Amino acid sequence: MRPLAGIPQASHARRRRQLMRMAGEDAILVLPAAPERVRSRDTHYPYRQDSDFLYLTGFTEPGAVLVLVPGRSHGENLLFCRERDPVREAWDGPRVGPEGAVDALGMDDAYPIDDLDEILPGLLEGRTRVYYHFGRDTDFDLKLIGWLNRVREQMRMGAQPPHEFLELGHLLDEMRLFKAREELVVMRRAAAISMRAHAAAMRAVQPEMYEFELQAALEYTFRRHGAEPAYESIVGAGANACVLHYRDNRARIDAGDLVLIDAGAEYLGYAADITRTFPASGRFSREQRALHDLVCMAQRAALEQARPGLPFENIHEASVRTLAEGLLRLGLLKGSLRKVLAEESYRRFCPHKTGHWLGLDVHDVGEYRVDGQSRLIEPGMVMTIEPGLYVPPDAPGVDAKWRGIGIRIEDDVAITRDGHEVLTEGLPRSADEVEEFMAARP
Ligand code: GLY
Ligand code: MN
Numbered sequence: 549m550r551p552l553a554g555i556p557q558a559s560h561a562r563r564r565r566q567l568m569r570m571a572g573e574d575a576i577l578v579l580p581a582a583p584e585r586v587r588s589r590d591t592h593y594p595y596r597q598d599s600d601f602l603y604l605t606g607f608t609e610p611g612a613v614l615v616l617v618p619g620r621s622h623g624e625n626l627l628f629c630r631e632r633d634p635v636r637e638a639w640d641g642p643r644v645g646p647e648g649a650v651d652a653l654g655m656d657d658a659y660p661i662d663d664l665d666e667i668l669p670g671l672l673e674g675r676t677r678v679y680y681h682f683g684r685d686t687d688f689d690l691k692l693i694g695w696l697n698r699v700r701e702q703m704r705m706g707a708q709p710p711h712e713f714l715e716l717g718h719l720l721d722e723m724r725l726f727k728a729r730e731e732l733v734v735m736r737r738a739a740a741i742s743m744r745a746h747a748a749a750m751r752a753v754q755p756e757m758y759e760f761e762l763q764a765a766l767e768y769t770f771r772r773h774g775a776e777p778a779y780e781s782i783v784g785a786g787a788n789a790c791v792l793h794y795r796d797n798r799a800r801i802d803a804g805d806l807v808l809i810d811a812g813a814e815y816l817g818y819a820a821d822i823t824r825t826f827p828a829s830g831r832f833s834r835e836q837r838a839l840h841d842l843v844c845m846a847q848r849a850a851l852e853q854a855r856p857g858l859p860f861e862n863i864h865e866a867s868v869r870t871l872a873e874g875l876l877r878l879g880l881l882k883g884s885l886r887k888v889l890a891e892e893s894y895r896r897f898c899p900h901k902t903g904h905w906l907g908l909d910v911h912d913v914g915e916y917r918v919d920g921q922s923r924l925i926e927p928g929m930v931m932t933i934e935p936g937l938y939v940p941p942d943a944p945g946v947d948a949k950w951r952g953i954g955i956r957i958e959d960d961v962a963i964t965r966d967g968h969e970v971l972t973e974g975l976p977r978s979a980d981e982v983e984e985f986m987a988a989r990p
């Protein structure tokens with residue numbers, strides 16, 4: 549696959565304009581880049597830019613701060629970033645530097661990050677409201693308080709410090725929830741790479757392999773296409789599939805196991821999130837197939853609710869109703885459907901929600917409820933739909949034949965004007981499709 553050019557500078561500029569318009573002329577918005585994190589001694593975790601910062605700048609360097617000052621006559625879009633430094637750049641790679649940032653990122657002005665202390669109090673002065681993510685980066689919180697105090701110290705000289713402090717996410721999360729066309733292009737690519745990776749793992753599996761070998765096949769495919777894992781890949785064989793956030797990925801796969809893989813690529817910052825569950829041998833047992841069919845049916849019921857104008861919560865309700873009916877039919881639950889739903893006794897086997905927003909973060913930002921009610925689905929939203937059933941190996945009162953089976957099926961869905969687009973369509977999903985795909989392996 550040819551690499552995509554990425555989100556154009558004009559989109560970042562448009563997002564900043566929109567955000568500033570919502571914040572108002574007397575506001576100032578302060579967004580630090582993600583801090584670098586030490587992994588051990590002098591080595592760091594792979595650097596990942598803060599999603600909000602990325603959304604508004606496309607800039608992937610650490611050591612930067614974006615300051616938006618709506619209506620400021622000398623420039624509204626200000627970036628503080630690391631200065632060029634031939635010695636450091638020889639070790640760590642090129643930096644854009646303040647001189648380069650104006651053109652490269654469409655800023656009105658850019659300054660060395662070391663000048664932040666000196667310049668920021670002056671930018672805060674005279675603004676009424678500060679939008680910032682309080683509590684996300686404690687070191688930066690303290691710096692911001694210090695700059696505010698510097699303005700307060702000047703009050704006797706007539707300085708006007710800001711007096712309203714607002715959560716930046718209040719504005720920004722809503723913007724990020726609705727994906728623009730250029731974002732969907734990138735998300736389709738993240739989905740396509742992830743599908744190839746899942747297909748590679750399904751193709752590679754053999755009894756007696758280790759879970760990490762499948763993880764290697766997956767992540768090799770991500771990397772081959774210029775992507776990386778959007779989150780730690782989950783590869784759970786047999787009862788490990790019942791551990792919802794299993795990441796050990798070190799067990800041996802038995803011939804009779806189902807393998808659950810929950811993994812997604814991040815491409816140009818955007819995540820995909822897919823789960824497939826398939827038999828190591830290529831053939832489902834009778835019980836495995838019964839539960840897999842049920843999860844598939846729940847996903848279909850949930851997908852029907854993924855349309856504009858319907859409450860988001862309907863998706864989950866359709867899924868758990870289908871799962872509960874099936875669990876009663878198969879004898880894993882007893883009693884009436886009404887009681888099982890009212891008492892939520894199905895949660896023994898289906899403990900998680902059926903989906904979440906998806907975007908720059910795998911569990912993306914955006915409210916699920918508005919004014920105490922489930923919010924209505926709208927075009928541009930992207931979500932996962934991921935019903936699951938898990939019968940722990942030690943589940944009391946359950947016929948042994950069901951024990952240790954864990955199944956989740958997860959796809960990514962973009963809401964359109966009149967329905968939805970499954971971004972992850974085409975990867976084998978049903979038991980028949982999976983068996984057929986695996987039987988055709990070379
Ligand atoms: N991979 C995490 C999730 O499915 O939500
Ligand atoms: Mn998910």
Ligand code: MN
Pocket residue numbers: 810811821822823958
């Ligand atoms: Mn997932």
